[in-house]
Amino acid sequence: MNFTFAGIGAWGRGFQDWQSLHALLSGRSQPENLEFLPPKPASIPARERRRAPLSVKLAVEVAGQACEMADVAPSETACVFASAMGDMDITEYMCRTVVSELPAVSPTKFHNSVHNAPVAYWSISSGISLSSNAVAAGHYSASASLMEAINQCSVEGRPVLWAAQDIATPACFRFMFDSDQPCAFALLILPSDGKGEGSLSASLVAGDGNWPGLSGSLLRPLYEGNPSSRILSCLEKLTGDSPFTFPEAMHMPVNEHLDLRLEAK
Amino acid sequence: MPACLVSAYTLTCAAGTGLTVLRKSLRERRSGLRPNDFPHCSLDTWIGRVPGLDEIRVRELEPLWNSRNNALAALGLAQDGFLEAIRVACERYGATRVGCIIGTSTSSIGRTEEGFQDSGDDGSFRPEYRQEAVHHPHSPGLFVARECGLKGPSLTLSTACASSARVFSSAQRWLQADMADAVVVGGVDSLCLTVLYGFDSLELNSSQPCRPFDVNRNGLSLGEAAGFALIERAWEGSDSAIRFAGYGESSDAFHMSQPHPQGEGARVSMVSALRRAGLQPQEVDYINLHGTATRANDLTEALALSRVFEEGVFAASSKGWTGHALGAAGIVEAVIAMDALTTGLMPGTLNLSDQDPEMAYHICRNNEERSVQAVLSNSFGFGGNNCSLVFRSGS
Numbered sequence: 001m002n003f004t005f006a007g008i009g010a011w012g013r014g015f016q017d018w019q020s021l022h023a024l025l026s027g028r029s030q031p032e033n034l035e036f037l038p039p040k041p042a043s044i045p046a047r048e049r050r051r052a053p054l055s056v057k058l059a060v061e062v063a064g065q066a067c068e069m070a071d072v073a074p075s076e077t078a079c080v081f082a083s084a085m086g087d088m089d090i091t092e093y094m095c096r097t098v099v100s101e102l103p104a105v106s107p108t109k110f111h112n113s114v115h116n117a118p119v120a121y122w123s124i125s126s127g128i129s130l131s132s133n134a135v136a137a138g139h140y141s142a143s144a145s146l147m148e149a150i151n152q153c154s155v156e157g158r159p160v161l162w163a164a165q166d167i168a169t170p171a172c173f174r175f176m177f178d179s180d181q182p183c184a185f186a187l188l189i190l191p192s193d194g195k196g197e198g199s200l201s202a203s204l205v206a207g208d209g210n211w212p213g214l215s216g217s218l219l220r221p222l223y224e225g226n227p228s229s230r231i232l233s234c235l236e237k238l239t240g241d242s243p244f245t246f247p248e249a250m251h252m253p254v255n256e257h258l259d260l261r262l263e264a265k
Numbered sequence: 266m267p268a269c270l271v272s273a274y275t276l277t278c279a280a281g282t283g284l285t286v287l288r289k290s291l292r293e294r295r296s297g298l299r300p301n302d303f304p305h306c307s308l309d310t311w312i313g314r315v316p317g318l319d320e321i322r323v324r325e326l327e328p329l330w331n332s333r334n335n336a337l338a339a340l341g342l343a344q345d346g347f348l349e350a351i352r353v354a355c356e357r358y359g360a361t362r363v364g365c366i367i368g369t370s371t372s373s374i375g376r377t378e379e380g381f382q383d384s385g386d387d388g389s390f391r392p393e394y395r396q397e398a399v400h401h402p403h404s405p406g407l408f409v410a411r412e413c414g415l416k417g418p419s420l421t422l423s424t425a426c427a428s429s430a431r432v433f434s435s436a437q438r439w440l441q442a443d444m445a446d447a448v449v450v451g452g453v454d455s456l457c458l459t460v461l462y463g464f465d466s467l468e469l470n471s472s473q474p475c476r477p478f479d480v481n482r483n484g485l486s487l488g489e490a491a492g493f494a495l496i497e498r499a500w501e502g503s504d505s506a507i508r509f510a511g512y513g514e515s516s517d518a519f520h521m522s523q524p525h526p527q528g529e530g531a532r533v534s535m536v537s538a539l540r541r542a543g544l545q546p547q548e549v550d551y552i553n554l555h556g557t558a559t560r561a562n563d564l565t566e567a568l569a570l571s572r573v574f575e576e577g578v579f580a581a582s583s584k585g586w587t588g589h590a591l592g593a594a595g596i597v598e599a600v601i602a603m604d605a606l607t608t609g610l611m612p613g614t615l616n617l618s619d620q621d622p623e624m625a626y627h628i629c630r631n632n633e634e635r636s637v638q639a640v641l642s643n644s645f646g647f648g649g650n651n652c653s654l655v656f657r658s659g660s
Contacts, residue, residue: 084401085401086402095377095459099382105466123518126518131434131514131516132516137419137420172390257417
């Protein structure tokens, strides 16, 4: 499967785009602001934005950044959006409400509870009529969803926008995912004939399910807890500007038995 | 696109556990819907509930995997010799070459509700509910891969009511790019308080058995189901006659919970599926409609049909038998559609008596039986998420 990475989006504590994330990953800067600032993606109309959950705002923000960097119109991309947990704040609200004395739930919360809410807001606000997918794969969500996005790009021969976000885990769910901070990342993936500048290839090879460690120490707490942040193991190895490349092959586990291997052609 | 082989399939829903009972229910027009008797829920509505799940939870599931959704998956996998077909595929290709893609909307959230219902004074889960592989969206993907002994790539798709239709599209792409030699696809979605009260908040639950496309329809009947199919590259010597021939995927880009008023996304998804299958609209024998019996879905779906097909194609909704199985609706209707290639039985629309005169396309009420060569199945979900699938008979 051949492809190129043409755009990156990123948002989390201490970074608001690829440039600030890259500086943190390479250890060139300390985070200026350790507080998490919720994004305000301009593509969602203000009235809608006020009601949109953080999971939606995170995904839409990084999706917009990746398209802009790649100079690709959102309407030309198919979308694969991932989240390991979904919006656990809404899950907790729904579950606590329906088992209470007054089980009536908010209709807005209910339609925002679907796993494809982030990609739906993005497709509605950006006018995308192509395929939009929403996926999960537990602790392997970031890598397995990226595999799905690269595969779709390669087989269908069209740009695919990959985005992953997970918010901080509510206390009652910490036994599954111990994430204390939200983050989101996006990659704009373009088809490649395997020859041009920045051409990369992806394949599945035998693996043991273990994630590589992160070199830079500043983002390790995020990397240890938030399942979407596992994509940092890939992002920290990227070099160059759009299109990006890998100096050497890198692996990410997609389950307990297989790795996704990415390398320059 | 290169067609794939559907070498095995099975379905468990309110209208039958396994294909034998399901076929009988369809032929005899016996609905699986009943007045709501879901525990801890007093809503005045009808549901398509699969019997026997509580017993399976107690008898067959290890405590770490205990959930109504996993019980439904286990029951579904045990029908129609499906597990044996998987075993043969794993032997033939090696377990790491057999992938797994499962669609769901609510995963095991019913178990999460139970965890809160039974929580301690501080609101946290008691130890028996701290199940790491249960309370998140990938729960059915993990459970099915484990039950089947699959070690290939695995993913859970959750795009509301289109979830388990899209599993076929992804599987075809995995096979085409040689990421796997075979893929177990399917959908598992079980009734839970979240969807019962959620659809109630949108005023979409009918107080009667759902009546798709009827002038007096007033909403949907929620259901639950587990269905699976084994997809492989077409190979010589296979005795399966069913080919997965094409898919179409689109987004309405219109509204979170309302379909596009002209059915534009639905039209695009049907047209792309036909194009990938290399079929003209008039070559389709049977369309299994999304047909939920909500005012909006049925009107816009009939309009979209009229924009793609000339009058005369057998088009019907099977939700009067099964209820709306949400994240499993895609596999329910894909199986009912592809099974018509085997049996020749095209189920009509149960509970439809007077077609709404505003419908732009004629919807078939009665069953028909004849040779069927090509079928199409529609699935549309919240967020304007659309998927259409084409299955064909023969090589």
